Amino acid sequence: MQIPYTVEARPDTGLHNGKLGIWLFLASEVMLFGALFSAYIILRTGSVEWPHGELNIWLGMANTFILIGSSVTMVMAWASLKLKNWAKHRLYLFLTAALALVFLVNKYFEYSEHFSKGEGPWHNTFFGLYFTLTGLHGLHIIGGVIVMLYLLGPGAKMWEKNPDQFANRIEITGLYWHFVDLVWIFLFPVLYLL
Amino acid sequence: MHSDSADVQKSIRTYLMVGAALFVFTGITVAVNRLQLAIPAAITVALLIATFKGSMVASIFMHLSHEKKWIYGALILTAVFFVFLLFVPLFTTMDTIGHPNPSQTMVPGAEHAMEH
Numbered sequence: 046m047q048i049p050y051t052v053e054a055r056p057d058t059g060l061h062n063g064k065l066g067i068w069l070f071l072a073s074e075v076m077l078f079g080a081l082f083s084a085y086i087i088l089r090t091g092s093v094e095w096p097h098g099e100l101n102i103w104l105g106m107a108n109t110f111i112l113i114g115s116s117v118t119m120v121m122a123w124a125s126l127k128l129k130n131w132a133k134h135r136l137y138l139f140l141t142a143a144l145a146l147v148f149l150v151n152k153y154f155e156y157s158e159h160f161s162k163g164e165g166p167w168h169n170t171f172f173g174l175y176f177t178l179t180g181l182h183g184l185h186i187i188g189g190v191i192v193m194l195y196l197l198g199p200g201a202k203m204w205e206k207n208p209d210q211f212a213n214r215i216e217i218t219g220l221y222w223h224f225v226d227l228v229w230i231f232l233f234p235v236l237y238l239l
Numbered sequence: 240m241h242s243d244s245a246d247v248q249k250s251i252r253t254y255l256m257v258g259a260a261l262f263v264f265t266g267i268t269v270a271v272n273r274l275q276l277a278i279p280a281a282i283t284v285a286l287l288i289a290t291f292k293g294s295m296v297a298s299i300f301m302h303l304s305h306e307k308k309w310i311y312g313a314l315i316l317t318a319v320f321f322v323f324l325l326f327v328p329l330f331t332t333m334d335t336i337g338h339p340n341p342s343q344t345m346v347p348g349a350e351h352a353m354e355h
Contacts, residue, residue: 059307068310072317079321086325102269109265117258120300124254127247223300230292233265234285238272 052209067217071224078228081178085235088170096171099164101155105237108151109229115144116226119219126212131204135197138215141222142193145186152183175236182232185225192218257299264292 050062058065089095122137159165159172166176196218203211268288272281298304303314 058309060309065309065313068313072313075317075321076324079324083325083327102272106265106269110262113258113261113265116261116296116300117254120254121251124247124251128244220301223296226300227293227296230261230296231286231289234268234272234289238268238285239278239282 052207052213061213063213063217064220067220071220074224074228078178078181081174081181082231082235085174085178088174092170096169099171100175100237101158102237104151104155105233108148109233111144111148111151112226112229115141115148116223118144119222123212123215123219126215134215135201138193138197142190142197145190145193149183149186149190152179178232178236182225182228185228189218189222189225192221253299257295261292261295264288 048062052061054061055065118137118140122134122141125131125133125137156176164172166173196214200214201211203214268285271284271288276284303310
């Protein structure tokens with residue numbers, strides 16, 4: 046059975062189904078992270094004192110730069126595909142996945158340091174929120190990397206058979222990736238600076 | 240979304256400029272934090288910069304500046320529920336479970352029963 050509207054736009058929405066689908070998924074993600082930010086607000090405003098300087102700002106800033114850089118390479122991967130430059134597309138998509146892995150390695154070192162000092166999620170409310178928010182965000186990074194590696198590996202064959210559908214897949218992956226970057230843009234000041 | 244090669248070529252410069260702006264604003268966020276402002280001012284400035292950065296990612300990288308109305312519709316609905324979600328904690332201040340007001344919860348005549 047052929048799945049309709051994977052390439053051409055539906056007449057009623059003006060969108061291909063994948064794009065509408067990813068936006069609805071991202072809407073649900075806004076609510077998921079929104080609920081956790083809401084929990085942060087109530088726990089912080091309800092506490093008598095709130096810890097400051099518990100996290101390494103420079104590592105957090107480095108990770109912010111890494112994710113912003115990966116967002117740039119992701120959008121460049123999509124633009125290169127639109128310009129039919131396959132080699133550049135592959136390079137930019139590889140760089141995006143590589144930057145995502147560097148982010149995870151940094152996070153691993155950060156987590157290890159806290160655990161070695163006994164500062165796990167059980168330590169206090171702040172660390173409970175920190176590990177919940179960054180852990181969920183980290184899972185999203187891992188999910189994104191898996192999709193990118195698939196598109197670099199076996200999924201790349203689609204470019205020869207159906208280039209338009211492949212470009213749509215890259216666009217959808219990009220939308221997801223920019224959302225992951227957007228969440229971090231808020232997580233960094235909320236957890237590391239305030 | 241752009242599909243024409245010339246349009247995409249033009250957009251690449253915008254993507255790079257937005258990327259550079261995001262780097263600069265991240266640096267500004269950290270620099271402002273080093274000024275040790277009062278907590279309310281620090282929260283306001285940091286969240287304003289984060290909102291500005293987030294809107295750049297959404298409008299340019301995610302192409303929300305020129306999208307179809309179905310996507311705007313879905314996002315407006317999400318924004319409404321998101322704002323509602325952020326205000327949900329306020330309802331807990333109205334929660335009297337575990338902290339009953341005796342004058343409102345006692346049944347008539349119960350005060351006398353307690354005296355005995």
